[in-house]
Amino acid sequence: MRLSHLYLRAVIFLFISSANLVSEDKFIEVLTPQENRLQTELTLNVVVKADKKSVDAIKIASPLGVIDINLDNSREMQCKNISLRLGENRVVIRSYKNKILVDEKTRDVYVASQLYHQFKYPPQKYSKSYFHNDTNEKSCASCHNMSVNEVKGVAFVDVTKSNCYSCHKNITKEKYAHAPAANWLCTSCHDKKNQSKYLTQEPVNGSCFECHEENQELWSAAKYHHEPLDSGDCSRCHNPHASPYAMFIRKEVNEICLGCHKEQNSRAREKERSGCMGVDESQKCTSCHTPHASNQPFFLKKMVNKVIK
Template sequence: MSKIIKKIFISTIMVSTTFSLLMGAESIEISPSIDKKIFHEQYVSVTVKLNNKNISKVLIVTDKNEHYPIELTTQCDNVCSKIIKLRLGENSIRVEGYIGEELAYEVKNELYCASQAFREYKEAPIKYKERFFHTDKNEKLCAECHDMSNNEQKKVAFVDVKDSNCFVCHKAITLDRYAHAPSANWLCTSCHTGEIENKSKNIIEKSKFIAPKQIASACFSCHDKNKQSWDTKKHKHFPVEAGMCTRCHNPHSSDNKMFLRVNSSFLCLECHADKKLSQQIRGNSKCPGEQKDGCTECHNPHASDYRFLLKSPHVDKKIDNNIKGK
């Protein structure tokens, strides 16, 4: 065999071997699967199961080339995890397993991060399905090393939040600037009751900690004064009337005041698209709200005795005068 042919033959073997290793996804897997699943928070805990003890390094890489190295510990013999941040919409990640410095295995997953605050991200493409981790079957995967029981005492905050059994996997959801009290104190089951609305009964795998979209009853257990006030008003905003507080507010934490998912004006215009168009038509002629606190400068976002949820009657009269051409 000539030297050139021999080199080609050896190179072919090396490429073939590498290819077969990279295709050997059974040696590294994301368990439970998150492929083609929908997430409603931008943080997700990725749990990786290693079926080859020679793997010395694991790395999660996003389609934006963000790198999340996973620390391999002796606490869990062949399982490790990492919290990563998703962007809204479709995400692609790959988990890479290394033997020494050589890439040996990789697994690719597609995820979808949905948001009630943005019209274009409310509904995921049909290939994505809802994911519920906290089933008895899934929890058995973690129970060998982690206490999966609920260790809360009703309405009693943890002295050290790290003592909560929920903290390790879900700690990232409270890291934004403003943390909501139940989340900041890790009183998770105040809202995560496992209950769902009747219209969602077709969900096959129900999580024991799922929170209903019509969450108002849980919210009003603390915000009862708000309910008493709004119930006396003539007009209610639809999300309030439907009991869907989390449509506008993030119940865990937010970088916006009042735990809004985005700033108030942007949030309003995502539903009231016709007002966005009139805003563009007006050009430099701005309403008071655009110069100050946005739509809530004039409108109460929850309930009001005045039309269009206006805060005061004199604004209502101004509207009437404009309509009559006065």
């Protein structure tokens, strides 16, 4: 009798467990980010579809901490913008009911950077994925106006009125904001379409030189061109949206330069041999070198008397 009772309990347990496995996907569905996503921005939009009857709280864990999604029961979709670090990021979206974990979804996201060798070549499993297509946008249309409401060349008086603002506002939160981004003239640069709407031109310098035409003429006439300029990769060193550093550079000047020119760090410190006065807290590489183009070897702003070895 006791054995049959235990057997019945085991059957009931297995039935409940299998029922939970079948219904698990109904708790939460992650629209973005897609698994193994590759990107270059340090911000990420997380968009989830939650079963409001089964979920009353959602938390997003990343290497930079845990953030709550403030659930809006009037919406089918819930979204949150989070910050990431360079390299691999494991993003875990956990849903709860009455403070009990009911579901967990994991997404791996890689933030690449051409400035640093260790982040330049992501593992093969990562690939670019895009959100803005007709299918994905339909899922957001109940809460967001997915059309472009900007007038070419006309800045918004109130940038919050841009249809792009609510989802992408964090890209301009830094001290220095690039004019097109600060005025939310997104399609000034995001005007291409291939796998997604609102892509940028590649290489990106074609878009940059539409406004910075004088710089293009000046640098093109110079004898020596720095590789990032010649490859058209302005966004390698400059963030096209915003940065805590002047001229929208991605890091402090010396940190950018030595990200690629690591060998110069120790070599330049041997000042008697190299004649270099830079690579310390008081002096920047750009004190002597121009980062774009020059008529002098080594992109010097002017020749020096001492021979550079």
